[in-house]
């Protein structure tokens with residue numbers, strides 16, 4: 001029997017999404033968020049965490065991977081994050097916000113490249129069996145990136161490259177990203193790139209990477225810096241009519257669910273004729 005997703009049904013008029021094996025209900029899953037308070041430059045306090053989670057729930061998100069920045073190896077941060085996420089869970093329950101939180105980290109490349117695999121495994125998204133979010137730098141490209149992805153992947157981890165569209169080298173050519181995907185990474189586009197705050201080149205690259213068939217996941221990367229309401233909802237609005245609705249479901253529900261249960265998601269696309277990123281929306285055809 002098919003599983004009905006009310007949020008997407010309303011927006012995209014999908015009647016069912018088909019059966020889904022594995023026990024995870026395919027509702028929207030945000031695999032990158034700075035919702036936990038006081039651990040990085042994201043959310044400042046637990047009241048804001050509750051407001052961010054409520055906004056996410058209202059947008060149709062049922063699970064959020066909380067991924068504070070992890071810039072250097074910091075054992076105290078790991079332990080503190082474990083305490084904070086429990087505090088936020090309690091606050092969400094008290095507030096009646098039905099969002100499941102999973103702990104992870106957004107790991108700096110220098111950490112991923114230099115720390116042993118067993119330790120890195122502790123930074124993977126809770127319960128995923130090894131999905132580890134790695135922050136793609138905004139400028140430049142370290143040759144160690146591809147080698148690091150291969151090392152993690154060969155050890156059974158799944159490196160998730162966060163916001164590749166924001167990197168200035170990938171903006172010129174997706175070849176570097178393709179090499180990382182071949183080495184075992186999956187690519188995660190993030191919401192800020194569609195908000196306009198990172199400029200037209202980033203926004204255009206986001207659509208180009210989808211068009212070329214490189215993106216497997218989209219996630220909010222929500223901080224409370226700009227707005228508490230920065231959720232998956234505005235992303236879907238921006239993509240509506242530009243990416244086939246069934247592929248939006250894949251990017252926001254099915255693939256994140258696969259990732260969280262330890263399976264490797266496949267990207268959507270590629271598409272013929274380009275994905276429109278400005279002007280009149282039009283649905284592309286799969287190649």
Ligand SMILES: [Fe+2]
Pocket residue numbers: 032033034106162221
């Ligand atoms: Fe982030």
